[in-house]
Amino acid sequence: MNMEDRLLEKGESFFSQGSYDLAIQMFREVLDMNPSRKEAFNNLGCLYFQKGEMDCAEEFFLRAYSVDCDYLNAVCNLSEFYKQGRNHKRELFFRQEALKVESHNPEHWNALALCWLELANLAEVKKAFEHSLALDDSQASVRAYLAELGSLSC
Numbered sequence: 001m002n003m004e005d006r007l008l009e010k011g012e013s014f015f016s017q018g019s020y021d022l023a024i025q026m027f028r029e030v031l032d033m034n035p036s037r038k039e040a041f042n043n044l045g046c047l048y049f050q051k052g053e054m055d056c057a058e059e060f061f062l063r064a065y066s067v068d069c070d071y072l073n074a075v076c077n078l079s080e081f082y083k084q085g086r087n088h089k090r091e092l093f094f095r096q097e098a099l100k101v102e103s104h105n106p107e108h109w110n111a112l113a114l115c116w117l118e119l120a121n122l123a124e125v126k127k128a129f130e131h132s133l134a135l136d137d138s139q140a141s142v143r144a145y146l147a148e149l150g151s152l153s154c
Contacts, residue, residue, distance in 0.1 A: 110132050
Protein backbone atom coordinates (compact mmCIF):
# COMPACT_ATOMS: atom_id res chain seq x y z
CA MET A 1 0.00 0.00 0.00
CA ASN A 2 1.46 3.34 -1.03
CA MET A 3 1.43 6.56 1.03
CA GLU A 4 -1.64 7.99 -0.78
CA ASP A 5 -3.65 4.86 -0.03
CA ARG A 6 -2.55 4.86 3.61
CA LEU A 7 -3.57 8.50 4.00
CA LEU A 8 -6.93 7.82 2.33
CA GLU A 9 -7.52 4.90 4.66
CA LYS A 10 -6.51 6.97 7.67
CA GLY A 11 -8.79 9.81 6.56
CA GLU A 12 -11.70 7.40 6.15
CA SER A 13 -11.03 6.06 9.62
CA PHE A 14 -11.01 9.57 11.11
CA PHE A 15 -14.24 10.34 9.23
CA SER A 16 -15.99 7.26 10.59
CA GLN A 17 -14.88 8.24 14.12
CA GLY A 18 -16.30 11.74 13.68
CA SER A 19 -12.88 13.43 13.62
CA TYR A 20 -13.74 15.55 10.60
CA ASP A 21 -10.89 18.05 10.82
CA LEU A 22 -8.28 15.28 10.93
CA ALA A 23 -10.00 13.50 8.05
CA ILE A 24 -9.99 16.70 5.99
CA GLN A 25 -6.28 17.09 6.70
CA MET A 26 -5.57 13.53 5.49
CA PHE A 27 -7.55 13.97 2.26
CA ARG A 28 -5.89 17.31 1.55
CA GLU A 29 -2.48 15.65 1.99
CA VAL A 30 -3.52 13.02 -0.56
CA LEU A 31 -4.44 15.80 -2.99
CA ASP A 32 -1.10 17.52 -2.37
CA MET A 33 0.54 14.29 -3.54
CA ASN A 34 -1.89 13.57 -6.34
CA PRO A 35 -4.18 16.44 -7.41
CA SER A 36 -6.37 14.10 -9.45
CA ARG A 37 -7.22 11.57 -6.75
CA LYS A 38 -10.99 11.34 -7.18
CA GLU A 39 -11.54 9.45 -3.93
CA ALA A 40 -10.02 12.29 -1.89
CA PHE A 41 -12.22 14.88 -3.62
CA ASN A 42 -15.31 12.73 -3.11
CA ASN A 43 -14.48 12.08 0.54
CA LEU A 44 -14.00 15.81 1.12
CA GLY A 45 -17.42 16.35 -0.44
CA CYS A 46 -18.91 13.85 2.01
CA LEU A 47 -17.19 15.51 4.95
CA TYR A 48 -18.31 18.99 4.05
CA PHE A 49 -21.82 17.70 3.43
CA GLN A 50 -21.81 16.14 6.88
CA LYS A 51 -20.60 19.45 8.34
CA GLY A 52 -23.42 21.30 6.55
CA GLU A 53 -21.04 23.27 4.31
CA MET A 54 -23.01 22.68 1.13
CA ASP A 55 -21.07 24.96 -1.23
CA CYS A 56 -17.83 23.16 -0.35
CA ALA A 57 -19.52 19.76 -0.56
CA GLU A 58 -20.82 20.48 -4.05
CA GLU A 59 -17.44 21.80 -5.18
CA PHE A 60 -15.60 18.67 -4.08
CA PHE A 61 -18.20 16.27 -5.47
CA LEU A 62 -17.99 18.09 -8.80
CA ARG A 63 -14.19 17.98 -8.73
CA ALA A 64 -14.30 14.21 -8.19
CA TYR A 65 -16.73 13.92 -11.10
CA SER A 66 -14.54 16.12 -13.30
CA VAL A 67 -11.56 13.83 -12.69
CA ASP A 68 -13.60 10.78 -13.73
CA CYS A 69 -17.17 11.15 -14.98
CA ASP A 70 -17.61 7.37 -14.61
CA TYR A 71 -16.75 7.43 -10.89
CA LEU A 72 -20.01 6.09 -9.53
CA ASN A 73 -19.47 7.29 -5.94
CA ALA A 74 -19.24 10.91 -7.08
CA VAL A 75 -22.14 10.53 -9.50
CA CYS A 76 -24.38 9.04 -6.80
CA ASN A 77 -23.30 11.62 -4.23
CA LEU A 78 -24.11 14.42 -6.66
CA SER A 79 -27.50 12.83 -7.35
CA GLU A 80 -28.31 12.73 -3.65
CA PHE A 81 -26.86 16.20 -3.07
CA TYR A 82 -29.17 17.73 -5.67
CA LYS A 83 -32.13 15.63 -4.51
CA GLN A 84 -31.76 16.93 -0.97
CA GLY A 85 -31.40 20.46 -2.31
CA ARG A 86 -34.59 19.93 -4.34
CA ASN A 87 -32.74 20.73 -7.58
CA HIS A 88 -34.38 17.88 -9.47
CA LYS A 89 -33.17 18.94 -12.92
CA ARG A 90 -29.56 18.64 -11.77
CA GLU A 91 -30.44 15.45 -9.91
CA LEU A 92 -31.92 14.06 -13.13
CA PHE A 93 -28.68 14.67 -15.01
CA PHE A 94 -26.65 12.70 -12.46
CA ARG A 95 -29.26 9.92 -12.17
CA GLN A 96 -28.90 9.46 -15.92
CA GLU A 97 -25.10 9.53 -15.58
CA ALA A 98 -25.30 6.75 -12.98
CA LEU A 99 -27.19 4.62 -15.51
CA LYS A 100 -24.46 5.17 -18.09
CA VAL A 101 -22.01 3.67 -15.61
CA GLU A 102 -24.20 0.92 -14.15
CA SER A 103 -27.34 0.34 -16.21
CA HIS A 104 -28.00 -3.14 -14.82
CA ASN A 105 -28.72 -1.89 -11.28
CA PRO A 106 -32.47 -1.60 -10.59
CA GLU A 107 -31.81 0.81 -7.70
CA HIS A 108 -30.52 3.38 -10.19
CA TRP A 109 -33.66 2.96 -12.30
CA ASN A 110 -35.87 3.34 -9.22
CA ALA A 111 -34.04 6.51 -8.17
CA LEU A 112 -34.45 7.86 -11.70
CA ALA A 113 -38.18 7.08 -11.60
CA LEU A 114 -38.60 8.96 -8.33
CA CYS A 115 -36.70 11.90 -9.76
CA TRP A 116 -39.02 11.93 -12.78
CA LEU A 117 -41.93 11.84 -10.33
CA GLU A 118 -40.61 15.01 -8.67
CA LEU A 119 -40.50 16.56 -12.14
CA ALA A 120 -44.11 15.44 -12.77
CA ASN A 121 -43.30 13.33 -15.83
CA LEU A 122 -45.42 10.23 -15.27
CA ALA A 123 -44.56 8.66 -18.63
CA GLU A 124 -40.86 8.67 -17.73
CA VAL A 125 -41.64 7.40 -14.21
CA LYS A 126 -43.42 4.44 -15.76
CA LYS A 127 -40.59 3.71 -18.22
CA ALA A 128 -37.95 3.79 -15.49
CA PHE A 129 -39.93 1.55 -13.14
CA GLU A 130 -40.66 -0.89 -15.97
CA HIS A 131 -36.95 -1.05 -16.78
CA SER A 132 -36.20 -1.70 -13.12
CA LEU A 133 -38.72 -4.54 -12.99
CA ALA A 134 -37.23 -6.05 -16.12
CA LEU A 135 -33.94 -6.29 -14.22
CA ASP A 136 -35.49 -7.60 -10.99
CA ASP A 137 -39.12 -8.67 -11.08
CA SER A 138 -39.27 -9.37 -7.33
CA GLN A 139 -39.72 -5.71 -6.37
CA ALA A 140 -43.21 -5.54 -4.85
CA SER A 141 -42.99 -1.81 -4.13
CA VAL A 142 -42.17 -1.05 -7.77
CA ARG A 143 -45.14 -3.15 -8.88
CA ALA A 144 -47.33 -1.17 -6.48
CA TYR A 145 -46.05 2.14 -7.88
CA LEU A 146 -46.78 0.96 -11.42
CA ALA A 147 -50.28 -0.18 -10.45
CA GLU A 148 -50.94 3.21 -8.88
CA LEU A 149 -49.65 4.94 -12.02
CA GLY A 150 -51.95 2.77 -14.10
CA SER A 151 -54.95 3.81 -12.04
CA LEU A 152 -54.03 7.49 -12.50
CA SER A 153 -53.97 7.26 -16.28
CA CYS A 154 -57.56 5.94 -16.53
